[in-house]
Amino acid sequence: MSALVPSSDEHASQAITVSRPRRLDDVTFAELFRECGADVHAYAISLLGNSSAAEDVTALAFERLYKSRSRLDHDRGTPRAWLFAIARNAALDELRRRRRQPQGELSADLPGEEDSEATLEHIARRATVRDALAALSLREREVVLLKFHGQLSNSELARALGISESNAGTRLHRALTRLREQCAQLDREEVA
Amino acid sequence: MKVIPFPGGSDTGPEESWLAELEAALNGDGKSASADSWRELRADVRALAPPMDPEFERQLRERIAERGARSIPKGARSPKQSQRRLAWLRPTPPTLAVLSVAFAVIAAVLITAPWRPAGHTVESSAKSSSISARADHLGPAFGPAESAPVAGASAANAANAPVAGGAVSAPGRVQQLGASITLTATPSNVQETADRVGRLAVSDGGFVQSSHVNVGQGTGEANLTLSLPSAKLSGALAALGRLAPVRDESQSLQDITNTYDAAAQRLADATAERQALLHALSQASTEGQIDSLRERLSQNRSRIAQARSALQAVSQHASTAEVEVTVVGDAHAGSEGLTLHRGLHDAGRVLVVTLVVLLIAAAVLVPLALLLLALLTARRAWLRHRRERVLDAP
Numbered sequence: 083m084s085a086l087v088p089s090s091d092e093h094a095s096q097a098i099t100v101s102r103p104r105r106l107d108d109v110t111f112a113e114l115f116r117e118c119g120a121d122v123h124a125y126a127i128s129l130l131g132n133s134s135a136a137e138d139v140t141a142l143a144f145e146r147l148y149k150s151r152s153r154l155d156h157d158r159g160t161p162r163a164w165l166f167a168i169a170r171n172a173a174l175d176e177l178r179r180r181r182r183q184p185q186g187e188l189s190a191d192l193p194g195e196e197d198s199e200a201t202l203e204h205i206a207r208r209a210t211v212r213d214a215l216a217a218l219s220l221r222e223r224e225v226v227l228l229k230f231h232g233q234l235s236n237s238e239l240a241r242a243l244g245i246s247e248s249n250a251g252t253r254l255h256r257a258l259t260r261l262r263e264q265c266a267q268l269d270r271e272e273v274a
Numbered sequence: 275m276k277v278i279p280f281p282g283g284s285d286t287g288p289e290e291s292w293l294a295e296l297e298a299a300l301n302g303d304g305k306s307a308s309a310d311s312w313r314e315l316r317a318d319v320r321a322l323a324p325p326m327d328p329e330f331e332r333q334l335r336e337r338i339a340e341r342g343a344r345s346i347p348k349g350a351r352s353p354k355q356s357q358r359r360l361a362w363l364r365p366t367p368p369t370l371a372v373l374s375v376a377f378a379v380i381a382a383v384l385i386t387a388p389w390r391p392a393g394h395t396v397e398s399s400a401k402s403s404s405i406s407a408r409a410d411h412l413g414p415a416f417g418p419a420e421s422a423p424v425a426g427a428s429a430a431n432a433a434n435a436p437v438a439g440g441a442v443s444a445p446g447r448v449q450q451l452g453a454s455i456t457l458t459a460t461p462s463n464v465q466e467t468a469d470r471v472g473r474l475a476v477s478d479g480g481f482v483q484s485s486h487v488n489v490g491q492g493t494g495e496a497n498l499t500l501s502l503p504s505a506k507l508s509g510a511l512a513a514l515g516r517l518a519p520v521r522d523e524s525q526s527l528q529d530i531t532n533t534y535d536a537a538a539q540r541l542a543d544a545t546a547e548r549q550a551l552l553h554a555l556s557q558a559s560t561e562g563q564i565d566s567l568r569e570r571l572s573q574n575r576s577r578i579a580q581a582r583s584a585l586q587a588v589s590q591h592a593s594t595a596e597v598e599v600t601v602v603g604d605a606h607a608g609s610e611g612l613t614l615h616r617g618l619h620d621a622g623r624v625l626v627v628t629l630v631v632l633l634i635a636a637a638v639l640v641p642l643a644l645l646l647l648a649l650l651t652a653r654r655a656w657l658r659h660r661r662e663r664v665l666d667a668p
Binding site: 111112115116119120121123124125127128133137140141144148171174175177178207208211212215219220221224226227229230231233235236244251254255258261 | 292293296297300315316318319320321322323324325326327330331334335337338339658660661662663664665666667
């Protein structure tokens with residue numbers, strides 16, 4: 083299981099290394115891109131379902147973060163959290179502009195080099211998670227995506243969503259519960 | 275197929291422990307099966323997203339690197355340095371306080387500047403009439419050569435006299451200028467100031483028409499009426515202002531062209547009559563005619579003298595300006611430099627004016643700032659609402 087994707091533990095520790103720089107100068111900014119760029123893109127493409135739109139949002143998020151780097155208040159969040167808050171706004175603007183629902187570009191197929199290690203069980207489970215995720219409402223899905231791609235703490239999640247921490251916790255709890263229920267239901271249907 | 279075990283079976287609201295458990299699991303702290311399942315779920319969700327296009331990633335990385343190189347050119351200021359250099363401009367409370375005080379002091383100095391008398395007024399009662407018509411009318415009317423220079427010079431003096439304070443004398447018009455000025459001095463200096471005013475009038479080619487000085491115990495006042503050449507009125511007023519602080523100043527201008535024209539016409543008529551009488555006398559053949567004409571010539575001479583005198587009087591009014599000077603004895607007036615009392619008085623006045631300026635500025639700026647804040651808040655709320663609405667779309 084852990085070989086399918088980069089270790090989440092490892093990823094989390096990487097996120098922590100860029101989470102508390104003293105100032106977002108250009109060196110840190112490049113480092114932030116190296117460590118968060120793929121996550122921002124993954125979040126955007128998962129939410130928008132369109133690769134070109136996701137690339138636009140990713141570029142725009144880094145552009146906006148770069149322009150507003152002097153206003154970064156480290157006491158109110160990490161650069162990563164700020165980046166994902168910007169990415170969320172950009173993604174929602176993109177969604178509003180396009181006036182269309184996300185399209186199904188989410189894929190359960192694994193990259194070729196990892197096919198050898200992938201098991202049928204993993205593939206099936208990810209297909210289940212993909213379908214369960216697609217069954218969520220957009221509002222629920224974005225919370226899950228922000229939490230898992232952004233690796234934000236609850237307070238950072240709340241700040242990105244522009245709501246209180248308790249509300250963010252409630253929303254996250256509901257979204258994950260729904261995701262879990264959807265997965266369970268899909269599993270039951272498959273077994274049946 | 276294996277059913278994925280998801281932790282947190284309760285459907286009630288999120289517990290603190292549930293969120294803490296989730297955080298701990300995602301941070302790799304938990305070792306339980308529940309924690310493992312959270313991490314697996316995160317890994318599955320993350321693995322669903324297609325990877326970033328390598329070409330796009332390369333381009334974006336290059337753009338970011340390029341941005342970094344551009345923002346820190348060799349030998350140029352870094353954002354950190356520029357921020358440090360301009361840090362004092364940030365609107366911190368002390369900076370704002372200093373700027374406010376500086377603004378208020380400048381405003382107070384401008385308002386209380388001594389070069390702008392409090393009661394500076396200019397009065398003008400010019401009457402309108404045609405300049406060219408007057409010039410044509412006067413030309414042939416002056417008969418004898420001796421009367422023309424007097425009237426011409428007077429008119430020229432009046433017309434060219436500069437008038438301070440904005441009252442502009444029209445060319446070709448005959449105008450009478452006047453002014454009044456009130457000076458302040460300490461009671462002990464009223465007499466001396468009055469003397470200096472008199473000397474100033476003489477030095478400017480004028481004289482003191484009347485003078486009344488009253489100095490008592492702790493009080494004093496002097497009233498002087500000066501007659502000055504109109505051409506020197508402006509300079510004289512400026513010189514008077516330098517003698518003592520000016521409390522009040524006013525200037526007046528009265529157009530006496532019609533009076534002047536009437537006097538000149540009477541002189542011209544009398545002169546023409548004289549010419550006619552002289553001509554008739556040369557043609558007279560009888561003693562009776564000659565005696566009668568001589569009698570009329572005698573009367574005519576008297577009329578000419580009267581007309582000339584009247585014309586000269588009008589010209590005199592035009593060429594001289596009457597200035598009424600009042601020197602008021604004021605115990606608080608400091609005509610000899612800075613004193614402690616005057617300094618305190620001025621400081622108090624500056625403070626009052628400062629408070630007024632600050633009050634006015636606050637009355638203008640505070641509503642504007644509130645309005646701006648409300649607009650910004652509304653804009654942010656609208657943007658957020660617009661974004662959130664997208665999430666609720668079916």
